[in-house]
Amino acid sequence: MASTVIGAGITVEGEITTDEDVVVAGTVRGKLSAKESVTIEHGATVEADVSGGSLVVAGSLTGNVTANERVDLQSGARVIGNVKAARVTIADGAQFKGNVDMDV
Amino acid sequence: MAAPPSVIGRTTRVRGRITGEVDLDVQGFVDGEIAVGGDVTIDAHGMVGGGVRGRRLVVRGAVKGDLHGEEAIALEDGARVVGDVRAPRVAIAPGALVRGFVETGDGSGAPAKTSRAQPAARPAAAPPRVAPPAAKAHAVPAPSKPAEKSAPAAHAGNNAAASAGPRRPPPPVVPALKKAKGQIAKKKER
Numbered sequence: 001m002a003s004t005v006i007g008a009g010i011t012v013e014g015e016i017t018t019d020e021d022v023v024v025a026g027t028v029r030g031k032l033s034a035k036e037s038v039t040i041e042h043g044a045t046v047e048a049d050v051s052g053g054s055l056v057v058a059g060s061l062t063g064n065v066t067a068n069e070r071v072d073l074q075s076g077a078r079v080i081g082n083v084k085a086a087r088v089t090i091a092d093g094a095q096f097k098g099n100v101d102m103d104v
Numbered sequence: 105m106a107a108p109p110s111v112i113g114r115t116t117r118v119r120g121r122i123t124g125e126v127d128l129d130v131q132g133f134v135d136g137e138i139a140v141g142g143d144v145t146i147d148a149h150g151m152v153g154g155g156v157r158g159r160r161l162v163v164r165g166a167v168k169g170d171l172h173g174e175e176a177i178a179l180e181d182g183a184r185v186v187g188d189v190r191a192p193r194v195a196i197a198p199g200a201l202v203r204g205f206v207e208t209g210d211g212s213g214a215p216a217k218t219s220r221a222q223p224a225a226r227p228a229a230a231p232p233r234v235a236p237p238a239a240k241a242h243a244v245p246a247p248s249k250p251a252e253k254s255a256p257a258a259h260a261g262n263n264a265a266a267s268a269g270p271r272r273p274p275p276p277v278v279p280a281l282k283k284a285k286g287q288i289a290k291k292k293e294r
Binding site for chain 1: 109110111112113114115116117118119120121122123124125126128131132135136140
């Protein structure tokens with residue numbers, strides 16, 4: 001259960017900092033810093049640098065991504081930016097343009 | 105809208121602006137403005153450092169900024185508001201703290217009860233202020249005539265009250281005295 005939800009129809013312009021899970025179904029512009037999981041749902045638009053424990057993307061994301069654990073780009077995701085995480089998966093059908101850094 | 109409700113969680117801090125057309129529940133910090141078309145709830149742990157705009161606002165937490173509700177604002181127990189509060193209906197519950205200007209109604213039109221009560225109180229209070237000095241002024245030269253004059257005004261129907269009412273309240277005490285003297289002087293001449 002996510003404790004912070006940016007629902008569809010909501011736009012946040014600025015910086016979001018949290019220790020909780022975050023679900024984005026709306027729009028975020030700026031910066032998103034979380035310690036737990038971040039979910040960018042299908043239909044969501046994020047134009048921000050995102051950091052978190054783990055990141056699941058099914059929507060549109062433009063910005064650099066850093067995760068402590070993993071980043072999963074699901075089918076239908078559209079990501080432009082660099083991704084840095086220990087584990088990165090890109091599902092078939094996900095669009096992606098950027099560098100991947102998996103701490104090799 | 106069937107979207108999941110938007111929540112700014114307890115440990116979440118948003119620095120910036122939140123806009124949208126749906127409901128919003130603030131349990132954490134928002135350093136900035138909130139302007140949504142839906143209802144906004146500022147939880148007991150919620151803190152907002154900026155103006156809040158929404159259809160209906162319910163505040164149990166802290167707000168430093170102006171509140172503007174299109175329909176209603178409810179400041180509940182535990183609410184701390186520093187800023188102006190404007191909505192057609194405003195409810196401030198016991199335990200809520202407010203420092204700022206509170207206005208019910210839509211400004212010009214006065215659909216709310218409280219905004220009617222204030223203008224009603226002022227005209228009621230104003231005539232006595234004007235009347236006593238006039239009565240004193242009249243009392244010395246001619247006790248009987250002012251009594252007759254004030255009596256018709258008091259007993260008068262709507263026409264007399266309407267004509268006399270608008271003239272009396274606007275001038276403050278001193279001009280009222282001057283007018284009374286002038287009237288007396290004319291009476292003396294007659």
